Every structure is written in structure tokens, then in C-alpha cells.
Amino acid sequence: MTDHLIDPAATHEKLLIIDFGSQVTQLIARRLRELNVYCEIHPYQKVDDAFLTEFAPKAVIFSGGPCSVIDEGSPRPPESVYDLGVPILGICYGQQVMMQGLGGLVERGHGTAEFGRAYVVPRGELELLQGWFLTDKEQVWMSHGDHVSKIAPGFEVYGTSPNAPYAITADVSRNFYAVQFHPEVHHTPNGARLYENFVRMAGFSGDWTMGAYREQAIAAIREQVGTSHVICGLSGGVDSSVAAVLLHEAIGDQLTCVFVDHGLLRKGEADEVVTMFRDNYNMKLIHADEQELFLGELDGQSDPETKRKIIGKLFIDVFQKYANEIDDAKFLAQGTLYPDVIESVSFSGGPSVTIKSHHNVGGLPEKMGLKLVEPLRELFKDEVRALGTELGLPKSFIGRHPFPGPGLAIRCPGEITRAKLDILREADAVYIDQIRKHGLYDDIWQAFVAILPVKTVGVMGDGRTYDYACALRAVTSVDGMTADYFPFDHDFLGETATRIINEVPGINRVTYDITSKPPGTIEWE
Ligand code: XMP
Numbered sequence: 001m002t003d004h005l006i007d008p009a010a011t012h013e014k015l016l017i018i019d020f021g022s023q024v025t026q027l028i029a030r031r032l033r034e035l036n037v038y039c040e041i042h043p044y045q046k047v048d049d050a051f052l053t054e055f056a057p058k059a060v061i062f063s064g065g066p067c068s069v070i071d072e073g074s075p076r077p078p079e080s081v082y083d084l085g086v087p088i089l090g091i092c093y094g095q096q097v098m099m100q101g102l103g104g105l106v107e108r109g110h111g112t113a114e115f116g117r118a119y120v121v122p123r124g125e126l127e128l129l130q131g132w133f134l135t136d137k138e139q140v141w142m143s144h145g146d147h148v149s150k151i152a153p154g155f156e157v158y159g160t161s162p163n164a165p166y167a168i169t170a171d172v173s174r175n176f177y178a179v180q181f182h183p184e185v186h187h188t189p190n191g192a193r194l195y196e197n198f199v200r201m202a203g204f205s206g207d208w209t210m211g212a213y214r215e216q217a218i219a220a221i222r223e224q225v226g227t228s229h230v231i232c233g234l235s236g237g238v239d240s241s242v243a244a245v246l247l248h249e250a251i252g253d254q255l256t257c258v259f260v261d262h263g264l265l266r267k268g269e270a271d272e273v274v275t276m277f278r279d280n281y282n283m284k285l286i287h288a289d290e291q292e293l294f295l296g297e298l299d300g301q302s303d304p305e306t307k308r309k310i311i312g313k314l315f316i317d318v319f320q321k322y323a324n325e326i327d328d329a330k331f332l333a334q335g336t337l338y339p340d341v342i343e344s345v346s347f348s349g350g351p352s353v354t355i356k357s358h359h360n361v362g363g364l365p366e367k368m369g370l371k372l373v374e375p376l377r378e379l380f381k382d383e384v385r386a387l388g389t390e391l392g393l394p395k396s397f398i399g400r401h402p403f404p405g406p407g408l409a410i411r412c413p414g415e416i417t418r419a420k421l422d423i424l425r426e427a428d429a430v431y432i433d434q435i436r437k438h439g440l441y442d443d444i445w446q447a448f449v450a451i452l453p454v455k456t457v458g459v460m461g462d463g464r465t466y467d468y469a470c471a472l473r474a475v476t477s478v479d480g481m482t483a484d485y486f487p488f489d490h491d492f493l494g495e496t497a498t499r500i501i502n503e504v505p506g507i508n509r510v511t512y513d514i515t516s517k518p519p520g521t522i523e524w525e
Pocket of ligand 1 (some may be wrong): 357481
């Protein structure tokens with residue numbers, strides 16, 4: 001089996017999600033992880049008989065998907081999945097593929113498509129629905145063109161909606177369940193209950209806890225690394241911080257962290273990160289002061305992609321320089337998360353457009369002859385935070401807003417100068433202070449100031465000013481892929497603008513960016 005995520009020695013119970021390409025498959029995994037059930041998403045193309053034998057799932061879920069089971073060559077699970085003797089839950093396309101595979105019929109009828117909110121009414125008793133239908137109907141979210149027109153032998157109907165006569169079906173004797181709607185999405189308000197019932201009926205004990213994960217991850221790191229040395233780029237962000245602390249707990253002095261100060265950090269950031277790791281964790285930490293190098297190379301550059309490429313390349317050079325000085329360095333640690341690992345099922349087949357060249361250390365390990373250690377590969381972001389708490393990292397570190405690798409360079413559109421960076425750092429510090437004072441920090445996904453490449457005329461006291469304008473940005477988001485602006489009240493915005501203009505020489509105008517993503521992006525470059 002390829003891409004085996006978990007330590008083979010691990011004993012926790014596993015649920016397999018077979019992905020047929022739904023946009024919301026990750027949400028199924030989220031719901032299950034919230035129930036302390038370990039699950040992995042694998043694309044249907046990968047799941048064959050050998051895979052199933054090795055993975056040995058305790059239960060299986062078929063995701064939704066954009067295809068039609070009526071079409072030739074449409075995605076299918078291997079037939080052997082039905083002989084595993086474990087509970088199976090099919091969702092939307094997953095229901096249709098199950099019905100067709102077990103002898104039912106799916107059709108593309110007129111007037112039977114359903115998209116969006118629908119109401120299901122129950123029929124008979126089903127343990128899967130325990131705690132549901134406390135009123136006479138349940139709101140669900142549907143998204144189907146085809147529909148099941150004949151259920152497979154052995155199945156009964158337990159719920160119907162206006163356009164899905166087989167909205168909930170089950171073959172209780174075999175523990176096969178299939179629903180036409182999406183219980184994992186927000187618009188099926190009680191959908192989590194269905195997953196809760198499913199995993200309880202499948203016998204999961206809820207053994208996926210961060211305490212258990214910590215022990216298992218430490219054992220796996222020790223086994224992988226042996227007596228060699230590991231280097232870890234530390235940015236002060238939550239992922240690299242948690243990875244570093246976990247590695248340190250596993251291998252102590254065999255770990256060296258490198259913190260690169262590229263001169264594009266926020267006010268006080270370098271001190272904060274270095275002090276916290278050196279003092280609290282007694283960790284080997286190289287504080288690489290490379291401000292001259294980065295700012296020198298960026299001098300005169302104003303194109304966003306050129307700036308990003310310069311920074312990405314310099315990171316690699318600097319990292320390599322320090323890594324070369326460490327004896328027996330055989331591994332590079334990265335804070336890769338599970339969403340980066342999931343291979344999504346692509347039906348378009350086309351390359352996606354590059355919006356921004358995000359900087360990471362991709363390609364670096366081979367160039368340096370290093371192997372990768374990725375101790376967070378199995379975790380979602382909120383699980384990383386839970387692990388950080390479990391490892392005793394201060395709350396102030398765990399709850400930090402994300403900060404991009406290229407730092408303030410992408411918050412300083414146009415040419416970067418030291419003077420502009422200094423002004424930006426001060427304005428950003430005032431803004432974040434305001435957000436904290438108003439108790440809003442944890443409600444906001446990310447907030448920062450961008451200094452604009454434009455000077456404006458103002459009047460202060462009796463004098464004319466001619467200083468920079470800045471933009472405040474604050475967004476709500478789940479994963480940074482989409483975002484909306486944070487709805488500050490006008491008093492907050494007014495007070496913050498006044499404070500920035502009074503306290504930060506060099507800025508005489510403050511604007512608030514109310515662009516969502518899309519069409520905007522979170523950062524300005
Ligand atoms: P955008 O601006 O693309 O940002 O909407 C989405 C999220 O990614 C962060 N970001 C980066 N993070 N290296 C990083 O590590 C990068 O090059 C980079 N560019 C953007 C951004 O701060 C936001 O959280």
C-alpha cells in the first residue's frame with residue numbers, strides 16, 4: 001500500500017473514507033476526528049483488494065462525487081469492500097454506487113434532481129437515526145441529479161424527501177447504510193449525530209486522542225531517526241512550533257532548529273520566538289540573522305512574484321548554509337498537515353493557475369540529501385493546536401494568527417524600504433494591540449496592516465502632512481482558502497485609525513479592506 005500515513009505499529013481503530021471526488025469529503029473526516037475516530041481519505045483509484053486487506057478498516061464511508069454512476073467508466077469501489085464484514089455508509093454518489101453495486105437501480109429522471117435545502121421525513125425505526133427526527137422532519141442538504149429508483153435487495157427505506165424517495169436506506173442485517181444527502185455539511189444541522197451513531201454502531205471506542213497520538217508520534221520519530229540529527233525550520237507559527245516541540249520531546253539534542261530572521265518579521269517577533277524556545281525548552285536553536293542578505297537582495301524590487309521568488313531562494317540558501325554546519329544531519333523536519341497530503345480526486349485533469357508562489361521548502365530535502373520527517377502529516381490544523389496544548393505550549397503561541405513565510409514583504413506592496421518596514425511594524429503592533437484590547441483576537445482568523453505605496457496629504461495640528469496610507473485587513477476563514485472580511489464596528493475602526501495616526505509617525509491615512517476571498521486574496525501580494 002502506498003502513502004501509508006500511520007505508524008504500522010499503531011493500534012488505534014481506523015475508518016476508511018473512499019473519495020469519489022466530492023468537494024466536501026474533507027468535512028466527513030473532520031466530523032469523524034471530532035468524535036475521536038481516526039480516519040483516512042483515499043481516492044477510489046487507489047483502493048483495491050490489497051489496499052483493503054492492509055488498511056483493515058473497522059468501517060468504510062463512500063463519499064459523494066461529481067460523476068454519474070450511469071456513465072460508463074464512472075468511479076466504483078472494489079467489490080470486495082462488501083465482503084469485509086464491516087459497516088459501510090454511502091453518501092450521495094456513495095449511496096448510488098452502493099445501490100448499483102448491490103443490485104439496485106439508479107436513474108437520471110426528470111424533476112428528481114435536488115440541490116440545496118430539503119426536508120426528510122422518517123419511516124420506521126433505525127439506530128443510525130437515534131436522536132434525529134425529534135420533530136416530524138429533518139433539514140438536510142441535497143446535491144444530486146441522478147436518483148436511486150430501485151433499492152438493492154435486502155435494503156429498506158427509512159426516510160424520504162420530496163425528490164428522493166430513498167433519502168435514507170439501510171440493510172440492517174449487513175450494517176450497510178446509504179443516504180442521498182450530505183450529513184457532513186453545515187446545512188444538515190444535525191448531521192453530526194448520524195456520524196456519531198454510525199461510529200458507535202461500528203464499535204469505535206474513540207481512541208484517537210492527542211494524548212495517545214503524542215506517545216505514538218514520539219515512538220515513530222525515534223524509530224525513523226535513530227541516532228541521526230534532524231534540522232527543523234522554525235518560523236514561530238503554530239505548525240513549526242508544535243513540530244519542533246514534539247521532535248524535541250522525542251529526540252532531545254539530536255534536534256537543531258533554525259530560525260531565519262529575514263528582516264521581514266513583525267515588531268518583537270524574533271525575540272519572542274527565540275526566547276520562548278531557548279528558555280522554555282532548552283532547545284538547540286540557531287538564530288540566523290540574515291536581514292542584510294534578504295533586504296539587500298530585495299532592494300529595488302517591486303514585482304510581487306519576483307519578491308516571492310527571491311525570498312524563497314534565499315531561504316533555501318540560508319538553510320543549506322546552516323545545515324551544512326550540523327554533523328550527521330540526515331533529516332529535515334517539516335510541519336506538513338493532513339490537508340496538504342490528501343490527494344484530491346481530480347476530474348478536470350488540468351493544471352491549476354498559479355495565483356501566488358507560496359514559499360515552502362519543497363525540493364530542498366533532495367538537494368541537500370536529506371530525508372523528511374513530517375510528524376504532523378496526519379493532523380488537521382485544530383488537531384495541531386490540540387497537540388500543542390497537550391505538549392504544554394503556551395496558549396499565546398497556539399492561538400497565533402498565521403504569518404506568511406515571505407513576512408512583511410508581501411504586506412508592503414511595491415518597493416520595500418527599511419523605513420517603510422519600520423513604519424509598518426509600528427502600525428501593525430498598534431492594530432493588533434487594539435484587537436487584543438477589544439477581545440477580538442480569537443474571533444479573527446488573521447489580521448495585519450499593509451503599508452500602501454502611496455503618500456497622501458493630511459493636516460495635523462496646524463501643519464500639512466504628506467505621509468503613507470495604510471490598509472487594515474482582518475478576515476474570518478476556516479483554512480485560508482476562502483475568507484470574508486471581519487465586521488468590526490465603526491467605533492473600533494475609528495479608534496484604531498486615530499491611534500495609528502497619532503502613534504505612528506509616517507502614516508496619515510488609514511483604510512479598512514473589505515474584500516472577501518475570492519475575488520481578493522488575504523495578503524495584498
Ligand atoms: P492568500 O494571500 O493567498 O493567503 O489568500 C492565504 C494564507 O496563506 C498565507 N500565505 C503564505 N504562507 N508562505 C506561507 O507560509 C507564503 O508564501 C504565503 N503566502 C500567503 C497568508 O498569510 C494566508 O494566511
